[in-house]
Amino acid sequence: MKILLKSxxxxxxxxxxxxPPIREAAAQSGNNRPASPASRPSFSVGKQASLPEHAKFAPxxxxxxxxxxxxxxxxxxxxxxxxxxxxxxxxxxxxxxxDKNGEGIGQVIRHGRMEKxxxxxxxxxxxxxxxxxxxxxxxxxxxxxxxxxxxxxxxxDLQTGNAxxxxxxxxxxxxxxxxxxxxxxxxGVATRYTGLKLxxxxxxxxxxxxxxxxxxxxxxxxNGVLEYRDEFTIGLRDSSGLYxxxxxxxxxxDIDDPxxxxxxxxxxxxxxxxxxVLAYLQTMK
Amino acid sequence: xxxYKSLASISLAMLFSALVPGAAVAQQVDANMLxxxxxxxxxxxxxxxxxxxxxxxxxxxxxNVSGMTLAWTFQAQSSQTIxxxxxxxxxxxxxxxxxxxxxxxxxxxHQLWHYTAPPNHAFHIGQRGVSxxxxxxxxxxxxxxxLCLDAKTGKVLWDVVVGDSxxxxxxxxxxxxxxxxxxxxxxxxxxNLQGFIRxxxxxxxxxxxxxxxxxxxxxxxxxxxxxxxxxxxxxxxxNLMFWGTGNPTPVLNGKPRPGDNLYTCSIVALNPETxxxxxxxxxxxxxxxxxxxxxxxxxxxxxxxxxxxxxxxxASRNGYFFVVxxxxxxxxxxxxxxxxxxxxxxxxxxxxxxxxxxxxxPDGRLIxxxxxxxxxxxxxxxxxxxxxxxxxxxxxYSVYFAKPADGTYGWAGADYGVWNKGVLEAIxxxxxxxxxxHDLGRRAGSGVLTTASGLTFSGDGEGxxxxxxxxxxxxxxxAGTGANIASSPIxxxxxxxxxxxxxxxxxxxxxxLPEQIGVATKKPRGMK
Numbered sequence: 025m026k027i028l029l030k031s032x033x034x035x036x037x038x039x040x041x042x043x044p045p046i047r048e049a050a051a052q053s054g055n056n057r058p059a060s061p062a063s064r065p066s067f068s069v070g071k072q073a074s075l076p077e078h079a080k081f082a083p084x085x086x087x088x089x090x091x092x093x094x095x096x097x098x099x100x101x102x103x104x105x106x107x108x109x110x111x112x113x114x115x116x117x118x119x120x121x122x123d124k125n126g127e128g129i130g131q132v133i134r135h136g137r138m139e140k141x142x143x144x145x146x147x148x149x150x151x152x153x154x155x156x157x158x159x160x161x162x163x164x165x166x167x168x169x170x171x172x173x174x175x176x177x178x179x180x181d182l183q184t185g186n187a188x189x190x191x192x193x194x195x196x197x198x199x200x201x202x203x204x205x206x207x208x209x210x211x212g213v214a215t216r217y218t219g220l221k222l223x224x225x226x227x228x229x230x231x232x233x234x235x236x237x238x239x240x241x242x243x244x245x246x247n248g249v250l251e252y253r254d255e256f257t258i259g260l261r262d263s264s265g266l267y268x269x270x271x272x273x274x275x276x277x278d279i280d281d282p283x284x285x286x287x288x289x290x291x292x293x294x295x296x297x298x299x300x301v302l303a304y305l306q307t308m309k
Numbered sequence: 310x311x312x313y314k315s316l317a318s319i320s321l322a323m324l325f326s327a328l329v330p331g332a333a334v335a336q337q338v339d340a341n342m343l344x345x346x347x348x349x350x351x352x353x354x355x356x357x358x359x360x361x362x363x364x365x366x367x368x369x370x371x372x373n374v375s376g377m378t379l380a381w382t383f384q385a386q387s388s389q390t391i392x393x394x395x396x397x398x399x400x401x402x403x404x405x406x407x408x409x410x411x412x413x414x415x416x417x418x419h420q421l422w423h424y425t426a427p428p429n430h431a432f433h434i435g436q437r438g439v440s441x442x443x444x445x446x447x448x449x450x451x452x453x454x455x456l457c458l459d460a461k462t463g464k465v466l467w468d469v470v471v472g473d474s475x476x477x478x479x480x481x482x483x484x485x486x487x488x489x490x491x492x493x494x495x496x497x498x499x500x501n502l503q504g505f506i507r508x509x510x511x512x513x514x515x516x517x518x519x520x521x522x523x524x525x526x527x528x529x530x531x532x533x534x535x536x537x538x539x540x541x542x543x544x545x546x547x548n549l550m551f552w553g554t555g556n557p558t559p560v561l562n563g564k565p566r567p568g569d570n571l572y573t574c575s576i577v578a579l580n581p582e583t584x585x586x587x588x589x590x591x592x593x594x595x596x597x598x599x600x601x602x603x604x605x606x607x608x609x610x611x612x613x614x615x616x617x618x619x620x621x622x623x624a625s626r627n628g629y630f631f632v633v634x635x636x637x638x639x640x641x642x643x644x645x646x647x648x649x650x651x652x653x654x655x656x657x658x659x660x661x662x663x664x665x666x667x668x669x670x671p672d673g674r675l676i677x678x679x680x681x682x683x684x685x686x687x688x689x690x691x692x693x694x695x696x697x698x699x700x701x702x703x704x705x706y707s708v709y710f711a712k713p714a715d716g717t718y719g720w721a722g723a724d725y726g727v728w729n730k731g732v733l734e735a736i737x738x739x740x741x742x743x744x745x746x747h748d749l750g751r752r753a754g755s756g757v758l759t760t761a762s763g764l765t766f767s768g769d770g771e772g773x774x775x776x777x778x779x780x781x782x783x784x785x786x787x788a789g790t791g792a793n794i795a796s797s798p799i800x801x802x803x804x805x806x807x808x809x810x811x812x813x814x815x816x817x818x819x820x821x822l823p824e825q826i827g828v829a830t831k832k833p834r835g836m837k
Contacts, residue, residue, distance in 0.1 A: 091430040099434040103477075103499055107723045109599065109680060143793075147388040173714040177673070177723055181712060184672040220725065223673065223708065227727040254750055254771040256787060287728055290706045291648055295666070295674050 081158035089159025115167035126157035179219035190304030234281035368807035370762035393438035422463035449480040469514035494537025504535035518584035532566035534558035535573035539603035553603035561722025588638030626682030644741025669711035679707035688756035688797035705729030745782040756797020768794035
């Protein structure tokens with residue numbers, strides 16, 4: 025919430041929205057609490073979850089946010105925040121669903137998520153960030169209140185595979201079983217991840233870090249998690265949490281990155297293989 | 310500043326300015342100068358009309374490049390990233406950020422003027438620079454206007470609307486100036502819009518001609534799109550310009566637009582006087598993956614299987630490297646330069662045949678390369694000495710989705726990148742095969758510059774500037790910058806010394822060899 029302090033928006037329930045005009049009430053930052061779910065329409069359509077608890081914003085803020093979104097965000101996230109070039113569909117984002125008053129979205133806008141390709145927009149004013157939050161909330165609310173089939177990737181769209189064929193691929197051709205076990209590391213994976221997220225994790229688990237063993241010229245060895253690597257520098261974090269780095273030219277290093285096998289398999293997957301393995305993973309609740 | 314009128318005296322003036330550092334003689338930027346840019350200029354986005362980005366300068370070479378050092382930086386102090394190639398005329402660099410043009414002294418980085426556009430709400434995804442003719446700067450605004458400014462002051466002389474930003478157009482490219490034509494294109498594939506190339510009068514901005522890539526919006530079963538958003542190239546002997554066009558719309562849903570979707574994802578040869586199409590070659594027929602064919606159409610006159618050929622080379626976003634005979638538009642080589650899995654092969658004309666089973670689908674299709682493509686806006690370079698076409702490539706995979714609920718307008722689907730990496734590739738133009746690869750870590754945003762002294766400059770995915778040996782890809786020099794590199798390096802000679810100019814984040818970096826000790830120890834006049 026810190027980041028929004030300067031321009032804290034008043035949060036009201038829908039029931040009392042008509043009473044304090046938002047702009048005048050904006051100074052009453054003490055009244056900054058999330059809307060009560062009971063006072064909002066709690067319907068959900070089809071398989072959609074109940075509507076998230078979002079703060080209430082003034083229409084002007086949403087309008088400003090829409091313009092700012094077009095300018096800064098729409099290229100990647102789409103004009104309607106439903107996904108565009110490279111950026112995810114924000115109307116399906118768990119971070120957006122969990123965001124009540126900009127505390128989550130604001131952080132991402134301000135600081136970016138460099139590892140995921142999201143740049144930081146640190147130069148935006150607090151008012152701009154609030155407006156963007158207002159717009160993204162509004163777009164998510166609108167998308168989730170939609171009747172009929174929603175655009176974007178639904179979990180129900182990803183049910184075309186054959187779990188039995190996927191199991192055979194997993195244990196045979198795919199070679200998945202050489203690293204993974206349905207009762208070991210993958211137990212409950214379909215509970216931890218669902219839908220598109222599960223598919224993305226299956227294809228390439230981005231969060232998994234490689235291990236590295238560094239041997240110095242004097243013969244000393246260091247083991248740890250690979251924290252940084254470019255052509256000139258290797259950095260690791262050892263088991264005590266200590267970060268060390270070396271010029272690559274001065275040492276020998278050996279990187280153990282089992283996730284690379286996921287890249288190899290991408291060149292061999294047919295689309296059926298991919299959907300079958302997903303169906304098999306979906307049995308691992 | 311004194312301005313010479315006749316051509317003869319201009320050449321004389323150039324000779325003098327090359328010999329006498331800081332000689333106060335203006336470079337006359339006319340059609341002839343743009344055809345033969347002097348060493349102390351970089352007057353066009355790619356340095357010259359060929360798109361080769363191969364400088365004839367040789368002061369910085371394989372033996373001394375490791376000693377290259379920082380001369381100055383320019384801090385734009387913006388959260389936006391420089392994607393612009395600066396141009397250089399009369400010792401002044403002109404470059405851009407979205408909504409901003411800067412004119413700075415190329416000797417010191419000292420700012421001369423700074424133009425800021427009025428606030429607008431078009432996409433601010435990037436700005437690739439400005440162009441110059443005579444004493445005027447030409448700029449495409451984020452909201453798809455063309456502007457003409459006084460190069461001395463940055464004062465706006467005219468401003469014409471090229472596209473409607475409210476309808477979904479925006480712009481990023483510098484105009485291509487050929488003779489008396491300021492040739493522009495605009496972006497806009499989030500909406501179903503008609504792509505085009507337009508020629509404007511340099512004095513007034515009046516439209517001279519417009520070439521449309523696609524039919525008017527609403528033509529049944531016909532595609533829209535084909536926006537032109539990257540700099541073209543020009544061959545004065547043929548008097549033809551070469552441009553790449555963008556993807557069709559709706560982007561990921563190909564069903565409403567059956568067929569090849571000409572002239573989207575195409576390389577087109579146009580007459581600059583009339584805008585008339587001479588030929589077209591389509592790298593991506595019926596594209597459903599957003600693979601614009603706007604990457605630089607690089608021109609060279611080379612030996613090909615024992616015969617001299619005028620060729621055009623493109624490393625295309627769809628993963629294929631093409632060598633095309635630019636007198637006929639026929640492909641000589643079609644070779645992938647990384648993993649591609651979306652084709653059924655190559656047709657008799659050298660065009661990849663898209664596999665219908667790899668069109669985006671409701672349950673997803675695994676596609677290589679990803680939507681960002683095997684390469685993109687970052688410029689490649691061709692080194693005639695080694696015959697190497699050097700491109701910053703990105704082997705990658707993504708999953709593409711489209712279903713009826715996604716509709717038939719704009720994006721009309723969804724795609725999610727799953728993995729990518731960056732690698733600098735040296736492709737032998739004679740075979741299309743990769744001669745060497747240089748790992749760049751993550752996907753990198755830097756373009757490439759080669760030098761006649763055998764050097765290649767680019768950047769990696771972690772923000773390191775790199776200086777490599779062109780023949781082998783071996784690293785000879787590097788400098789970490791700590792920010793994203795998203796422009797293409799340029800080079801020029803100033804006061805008799807070669808400069809390598811690169812950018813990272815919102816900072817320009819000018820590198821050169823260390824000053825001679827004799828010069829450095831000489832006391833400035835007036836000092837004891």
